[in-house]
Amino acid sequence: MTCNISDLLRPQLDGPGANLLDAHEVRAAWKKHLAGGLEAPRHLYLHIPFCRQRCSYCCYYSVPSGGGPAVEEYLASLHRAMRFFAPVFAKTPFQTLYIGGGTPSLLTPDQMTRLLEAVYTLYRFEDGGQRTVECNPLSVTKEKLAVLEKSEINRISMGVQSLNRTPLASENRGYQDAGSVGRAVRLVREAGDFRLNLDLLLGMKTDDGKSFLRTFDAIMRLEPDEVTVYTITPMNDYLEKFYSGDPALFRAHLRDRFKEVPLAVRDQARARIHLTQSAPSLDDHAWHFSGGARQSRFNYDDFSPEPASVLGLGPSSRSRAAGVLAYTENIRLPALFDPKKKVYRARRLTLRDEMVKFLVVRICNDIEGVASRFAETFGVEIEAAFPAEVEALREDGLLTGSGARLAFRPRSADERGRCAAGFAAPRGLTLVFPSGRCHLRVEPLRYGRRYLAQTGDLGLLASEEGSLGPRPLARRRLLAALFLKAANVRPAAGARDVADEYARLLEEVAPTLGAQAR
Ligand code: SF4
Known part of the structure; x- marks a missing residue:
């Protein structure tokens, strides 16, 4: 058994019980959440669904764009959606802002200025939280960074994926090279006091462990504040293109070509930058390395270790009103925001769903102190909330102690998976x-x-x-x-x-x- 968080949580979000809602029903769910749902940090996510061209491995929604009227129409639609939901949050500040995509840095300085002015006019934010904009090394410019700096954006997340042109070219991302990444990093450093995160991608078809580690080493020399390594999440068309549609072949590729990577990056990074996951594994969705002061971070619904609420706006964005509703905005361009259309694929949530998510994410990420944090968050001990599950894991030797001393004892990624599945899935x-x-x-x-x-x-x-x-x-x-x-x-x-x-x-x-x- 592997320990893949999205596998474990997918039925919670997309399984039985999902239905289609319109924006009025979604807004009512947010009102309910704010009136008495689980207290959780709130995050605002805006999706910019345009890219220069489509990378083969990408699992996010975007369309190729060279600018033009489609972008203006979309920004007007996004503005309407922001206005529609804003009154609900009039008294409630968000902790973080995240503008992702797609490629937000494809927006012109003028478009970016108008978007951020609208955001700050309609929504309020706590001091000190992350405000991130995703940038592509090729479309980030001095002028755009000046707009972001002036608009109190304090974090840039840049998709690098690899510095090796062969895998980049085979994944339809051949436009990027080490020179353009170095230039973009220098621009960011000169433009202001941004925290800089660089994303890398593990598992590309024509890449291998040695090449990945060379990229990782070169990236560390650029001295980013954070590095996030994602493992490819292969979609059906990606599997068809490279693996005859067989996910097992992709898993074998990952295991065979990259097996040395998890421990090597842990050791390579340890001296310079903190790894938030002590035991990285090829089964993980992502590894995150960060240094310097901690800020309240944007947490993308399924994978956040704490309960969190995310208001996502834009096609394919995922949202979660903690303890009340999880949904995705199921539209594709050129369709635009229409509050009467039932396009939100949603599932009602209960407190128990939040508890399961809390446990699964913490167990899969090997985070310590689960029992005491659980009791602080939900006001009840794990044993009281899940008596049968705790007993079963205790019998299997995967859990010891009780009360605040209750501790999970997985010795491998496989056992971590079994522990997490013990809560996410019913007993056998x-x-x-x-x-x-x-x-x-x-x-x-x-x-x-x-x-x-x-x-x-x-x-x-x-x-x-x-x-x-x-x-x-x-x-x-x-x-x-x-x-x-x-x-x-x-x-x-x-x-x-x-x-x-x-x-x-x-x-x-x-x-x-x-x-x-x-
Ligand atoms: S640039 Fe980023 S969002 Fe766009 S297709 Fe490539 S990976 Fe996906």
Whole structure:
């Protein structure tokens, strides 16, 4: 089992129970959140969906743009959306601002000025929080940086990905080279007191560990304040292009070509810049290195270690009103903001969803002090909120102690994944046969598991561990059929309901299989 946060949380956000809302319904959810939802820092995210050209690996929504009327139309639409939601936040400041994309640095100085003036007219921000704009090395200029500096933007995040032209060219990003990155970094340093983050990408098809480490070393010499290393999240068209559509081939590429990277970057970076993840692994979504003073950071919904709310505006942006609603804005250009259109793909959230997210993100990122922080945040201890899950992990030796001393004890990425899945997915059921035992569980879909059956739309699979006894094929078919029946009986229910239904069906059938259900 791997420890991939997005795999574990995906059913929480996109699985059963999701529906389409319009902007009025979304605004009502924000009112509810502000009136009494979980207290959590709030972040404002604006999406600028234009890029010079499309990089093959990119999983964010953008369209190629050379400027022109489409950008002006989009900015006018974004302004309408900002005006629509602003009254709800009249008394509530945001902690951070993040303008991402796409490529925000494609905006002209005049467009950037107008956008930021609108933001500060309509929304309020706490002092000291991050205000970030994403920039591309080729489109960042002295004039644009002067606008950002004047508008109190205090952080620039620049997508570098690699300094090796071969992988960049094979990923349709051949326009960039080490010289343009060096020039852009100098411009940022000369323009003002920005914190500078450089993004790198791990896993490109024609890249390998040695080349990646050369890039990493050269990047460290540029003395950024932060470095974020992302692992490619392969979308279907990317898998089709390079891996015959097979995610297992991509995972094998990552494991075979980059296996030395996690420990090497940890050691290489340690002397100069702090790594926020003590045990980086190829299964992680991202590693973050940062130095200097800590600021309150923008946290993008699914992956934030603390509960956080994000108001995202723009196509494909993801939002979360903590404890109330998670949604994505499901529109594509040239469609523009229309408050009557049901384009927000949403899922209602409960306090329990926030607790699960808190635990999954902290366990997957190997963050210490989970139990005490959980109690401070939610006013209840982990054992009281999740008694059955805690007991199961204790039996498996993955958890020790109790109360404030409760501690997770995973010894590997695999065990971290099992700990996290213990909260994100329902418990399994063991069928004990005279010949052995088979552990069956319903869990979020992930790569490379031996499984009985899966449901594409629910994002769940039933997997087996251990022996199914005599005639395993026939038994496997029967158990798979029961799982699919459970998923059909409860098509609109959550993973836990499907698991309960599956357990009920298995208990009925266990005696005829000569097994006992436990
Ligand atoms: S420039 Fe960035 S946002 Fe645009 S396609 Fe490339 S990776 Fe995606």
